[in-house]
Amino acid sequence: MxxxxxxxxxxxxxxxxxxIAFIAITAIVGIFQFAFKxxxxxxxxxxxxxxxxxxxxxxxKAINGYFMCYIILNTLLIQVPILVALIAGDAISGxxxxxxxxxxxxxxxxxxxxxxxxxxxxxxxTIMLLIWMAVTALFLSMYIFGVDDMLIFRVxxxxxxxLQITKDDIMWRYIAAFGYAAVALSVIAALAMFLSxxxxxxxxxxxxxxxxxxxxxxxxxINLPVIDDNVKPYLFTSYLVGWxxxxxxxxxxxxxxxxxxxxxxxAIRNSLLILFGHIGVLLTAxxxxxxxxxxxx
Amino acid sequence: MKNLLFxxxxxxxxxxxxxxxxxxVASARKKIDAxxxxxxxxxxKTNVTFLKVPVATVSIYFKKPNKLKVKSEKGISFxxxxxxxxxxxxxxGSDFTVIDGGDDKINGVPVKIARLLPTDENSDVVLSTxxxxxxxxxIMKARTTTRENGTYELEMSYGKFAAFGLPDKIIFSFNTKDxxxxxxxxxxxxxxxxxxxSDVKNKKGRAEITFKNYIINKGISDAIFTK
Numbered sequence: 001m002x003x004x005x006x007x008x009x010x011x012x013x014x015x016x017x018x019x020i021a022f023i024a025i026t027a028i029v030g031i032f033q034f035a036f037k038x039x040x041x042x043x044x045x046x047x048x049x050x051x052x053x054x055x056x057x058x059x060x061k062a063i064n065g066y067f068m069c070y071i072i073l074n075t076l077l078i079q080v081p082i083l084v085a086l087i088a089g090d091a092i093s094g095x096x097x098x099x100x101x102x103x104x105x106x107x108x109x110x111x112x113x114x115x116x117x118x119x120x121x122x123x124x125x126t127i128m129l130l131i132w133m134a135v136t137a138l139f140l141s142m143y144i145f146g147v148d149d150m151l152i153f154r155v156x157x158x159x160x161x162x163l164q165i166t167k168d169d170i171m172w173r174y175i176a177a178f179g180y181a182a183v184a185l186s187v188i189a190a191l192a193m194f195l196s197x198x199x200x201x202x203x204x205x206x207x208x209x210x211x212x213x214x215x216x217x218x219x220x221x222i223n224l225p226v227i228d229d230n231v232k233p234y235l236f237t238s239y240l241v242g243w244x245x246x247x248x249x250x251x252x253x254x255x256x257x258x259x260x261x262x263x264x265x266x267a268i269r270n271s272l273l274i275l276f277g278h279i280g281v282l283l284t285a286x287x288x289x290x291x292x293x294x295x296x297x
Numbered sequence: 298m299k300n301l302l303f304x305x306x307x308x309x310x311x312x313x314x315x316x317x318x319x320x321x322v323a324s325a326r327k328k329i330d331a332x333x334x335x336x337x338x339x340x341x342k343t344n345v346t347f348l349k350v351p352v353a354t355v356s357i358y359f360k361k362p363n364k365l366k367v368k369s370e371k372g373i374s375f376x377x378x379x380x381x382x383x384x385x386x387x388x389x390g391s392d393f394t395v396i397d398g399g400d401d402k403i404n405g406v407p408v409k410i411a412r413l414l415p416t417d418e419n420s421d422v423v424l425s426t427x428x429x430x431x432x433x434x435x436i437m438k439a440r441t442t443t444r445e446n447g448t449y450e451l452e453m454s455y456g457k458f459a460a461f462g463l464p465d466k467i468i469f470s471f472n473t474k475d476x477x478x479x480x481x482x483x484x485x486x487x488x489x490x491x492x493x494x495s496d497v498k499n500k501k502g503r504a505e506i507t508f509k510n511y512i513i514n515k516g517i518s519d520a521i522f523t524k
Binding site for chain 2: 047049050051053054055056057058061062074078148149151153154155156157159160161162163164166167221223228232238241242243244245248249251254255256257259263264267268271
């Protein structure tokens with residue numbers, strides 16, 4: 001099982017498309033950092049709006065490494081599912097396309113093991129992508145912009161809020177957020193791999209995964225009560241942004257943030273469980289379908 | 298003899314009871330005028346519905362005639378723009394006409410109310426109402442209505458720097474504008490909590506500044522106010 005896993009990782013590392021994702025992330029992060037270094041105050045003005053009429057605030061302090069990473073993740077985690085699909089969507093269909101699927105299944109391993117190992121390898125790839133994001137978006141931003149307290153701009157229900165987290169209370173939130181993102185992106189990997197079982201080439205499952213993610217993300221961001229209540233809870237994309245929950249700091253009755261607290265841990269936990277549920281269902285479906293798949297034709 | 302004693306008693310007590318509001322304001326102003334500059338450290342607690350910010354450690358710098366700077370010692374701080382009015386010389390510094398507003402009580406302490414109308418027609422301040430403790434000559438409360446920035450209200454409590462008219466604690470109330478981000482801009486995580494905007498609109502902001510210590514009349518560089 002371990003050698004099969006090592007082989008899968010080796011195969012992923014040898015595909016040129018693997019590195020497209022790393023290059024894309026580096027480019028996007030670099031563009032963001034350049035833009036904010038050149039004129040970050042414009043973005044800050046947009047987010048602060050009327051607050052500037054009532055309060056004085058040192059905006060240069062507010063545009064710091066922690067804030068930058070949050071902004072980049074906010075944008076990037078919408079595109080990263082596409083990058084994950086590039087690899088996971090190729091897992092089975094790539095073998096079928098190259099004609100190595102039959103050869104692979106003649107080895108003394110079960111089809112279930114093959115699916116589990118390919119999913120594990122896709123998950124490792126996803127984690128590597130997130131580590132690279134942490135290096136470029138967080139640590140590099142911390143180096144370029146420095147560190148200070150972090151401001152979170154947020155719409156909660158019909159109310160807009162500005163949350164401030166002190167700089168000594170941020171790093172653990174990022175570790176937790178990246179951990180959550182790994183689970184969320186693993187759902188995409190499981191979906192792409194499930195779809196790749198049905199295809200003979202990689203393009204189909206990759207595009208299908210991207211389309212599903214885009215359509216579901218659009219629906220998840222439509223603010224209509226009927227969709228909020230009846231559709232959103234059943235879409236996995238509604239939970240992809242759950243990592244932000246780690247930055248929604250709990251407050252006391254006076255609205256003062258409580259260091260080390262989370263506003264709604266049960267909501268984050270439930271989202272995580274739902275995402276794990278999705279992974280379980282998609283993996284089980286993949287195992288069932290793959291075990292019944294006719295590889296002779 | 299009785300009449301003579303009555304007149305003698307009246308001659309001593311009448312100035313105390315019928316202290317002219319102008320002279321009372323002048324006495325309070327004299328105390329404040331004795332401070333040319335100060336540097337104070339303290340803690341600022343901001344209470345605004347849409348702002349969830351921690352208590353800030355701040356330094357406050359003042360220099361005559363009306364330079365005031367509130368600086369955060371560490372981290373980011375939201376300093377209310379009207380905070381310049383926490384300095385009483387900002388209110389009593391300009392020329393004004395005083396109108397007697399009668400008597401009142403603040404926390405059980407009898408106070409005199411003085412309404413100050415600026416003589417300068419172009420002044421941003423339309424009206425200031427100050428509540429003065431006639432015994433200690435200290436301003437206990439002030440309400441300032443401005444043309445551009447609404448109404449500010451200050452409540453002061455005094456301690457060891459009362460001799461300079463400098464408070465140990467100021468509660469500063471101010472108007473806040475509604476803060477509303479367009480939906481969909483922030484891609485927020487919906488945790489299922491429902492909040493209606495109508496519940497939180499039109500609330501006043503409040504900043505509570507507690508001063509730890511003052512360094513008075515030791516000179517302050519102008520550069521501090523330009524940073």
